[in-house]
Amino acid sequence: MSLTLENVSRSVDGVQHIAGANITFKAGSFNVLLGRTLAGKTSLMRLMAGLDKPDTGRVLMDGRDVTNESVQRRNISMIYQQFINYPNLTVWENIASPLRLAKMKEPEITRRVKETAAMLQIEPLLQRFPSELSGGQQQRTAMARALVKDASLILFDEPLVNLDYKLREELRAELRELFKERNCIAVYATTEANEALALGGVTTLLQEGNIIQSGPVMSVYRQPSTVTAAELFSEPPINQIKGRVTETEVTFDDYAHHPLTRNLSDLAPGAYQFGVRPSHISLVPQNDDDLELAMTVELGEISGSETFMHVKNDHFSLVLQLMGVHQYHTDTPVKIYLPISKLFVFGVDGSLIQAPHHLSKE
């Protein structure tokens, strides 16, 4: 089954939640909606599910207009942030509940519950009640219930946000496996760029109710259509620097000058916005034409295996993403090296002019 939203809009109390969305989700595809809080992710999913009706536009399933069809008739599963299970039913009965509702025969129910529980590694817990489970186990149960009924559309609304990062890592990897061989459409909403990258598939960027870009995850990541798209799809956010190009050189923020080497040599004179990913800036020079900048450390955020170093000078505030643990006191002076070859170039209107060349064959 494919699902198409055709010029779908919805406002609530005069506030636009979704503005003229046009998008098609293919059968068997895994899709991620990436956007900040209130970007319209949940609104879009509710429209897809039929929980809300659009003010304008149509929703098509396999080309058939289902705009006015109720959610009960659409064969949809939804998984929420909060772990929603029936507290008075065992894990087994929780998973079986949608099948009982569909009046499925008992042996088939048994077969499916077992199979789904095995998939989500909760077989030993089948006789327990939700209150006897950890958060991760409760969310696995909710997921099992959503997956057991062969829905043609499964919607995940930030399902891992209430779990700790180790559980997230595990469940994310499992989800990817689970959907490999399914023919349904999966749509997964998240606020985190790294989660979108880890899940893969097709990424759709949402901002203030608008779809700003959609495509295979790596093409959206490597070719963000605008500064806003690049900012959304980068965690920590992509560094932005204003610059002016003349016949001979580029000047960043009226302060740092650099000759027009490599990918900058084709740029026409004028004003630009440049972007550089935090992981591409380094504390040691990598190339002949790196731009050296003197900065001071604001904070080193250490994630366990990585360091996000916030630095600034009178002109720029930048973030570096460094592998390993680097401890610096605040206000320590450092030199940083910005690779000219890894710069994204955007016009003053924010649209992408050129993205850095990518070396890997993957």
Added chain:
Amino acid sequence: MAEIQLKSLAHSYSKHPSGAEDYAIRQMSHVWHNGGAYALLGPSGCGKSTMLNIISGLLQPSEGEVLFDNVKVNELSPKDRNIAQVFQFPVIYDSMTVYDNLAFPLRNVGMPKAKIKAKVDEIAAILELGEVLHNKARNLTADEKQKVSMGRGLVRDDVSAILFDEPLTVIDPQLKWKLRRKLKQIHEQFNITMVYVTHDQLEASTFADKIAVMYEGQIVQFGTPRELFESPNHTFVGYFIGSPGMNLIPVQRTETGVEFDGLPLHIHPELAKYAETSTSSNIKIGIRPEFVRLSNTPADDSYECHVKYIEDLGTYRIVTLELGSQTLLARIDEDQVIEGDTVHIGFPRQWLKLYIDEFLVEGATE
């Protein structure tokens, strides 16, 4: 300001504990030095909240002693211990102004007006609350409210320690780093003993000079963020710190070292000696994904592996590899090219750790 010492401390919620599993905190001794910035890190259920409540005085330990500057405080309430606490949700008086919230603890002890004003102004300036000083607290944003709760601890000169319990939970992701920075600055400026409880490695490692990692009621490592990353003292620390965590492989003892699935592993001779003399059959080697060497061509000490999956995270990739019956992860740079689905991996000796009964065998580093 105080040094906080836990002496032969243990806690069980059951009246008649019969075994180790009845203890939320298993017997331990530990010192939080005066003026240190510490974190207590662990998954839910590891005992860190119990520990925090014992330090603050909300809970009396069933065994052992809590000492503040060598004075036993087991029976003292949080107030008498002069502990300031910052919780997940800001605890402030909504109907009062920011100024009155900050002045409250000082008025309680009868400080003269002029002195209160000087102190509140000073703390408000440090916390960048100057502009909202005369606003009602209820109209503040979540991060401002949390700064006010911190300020209420900082205005007092007699505070022995500030305890933080997941203080950034309700803060917008984009603002979190600013508050982290503020916290660090405050610590550097005031040098008050601070203990920050969290399940988040980023919160812990960013704030603390030293982190106590708790697991099943025990502190399994007390070290700097770098130590936790580079030489985890326990397999749990290897797993819990880093994303993804350490590769851990069960191995068997051989005459020259260790092996798994018939593949000999070249560990440091000194470590091999340990493995040889140990009577335990629970032996593992550990190496972080960041330190696995991956190449398209074989080398002397490399192993041929099948590439099962490559997760592209943009600026780096996580490669899932199959070696014998084991699955291993390696982190590689975005620019490193992988040809085909067979690669050769190596384990640099410096980063190949040996664990017996889940604890690191200390010794040889090259």
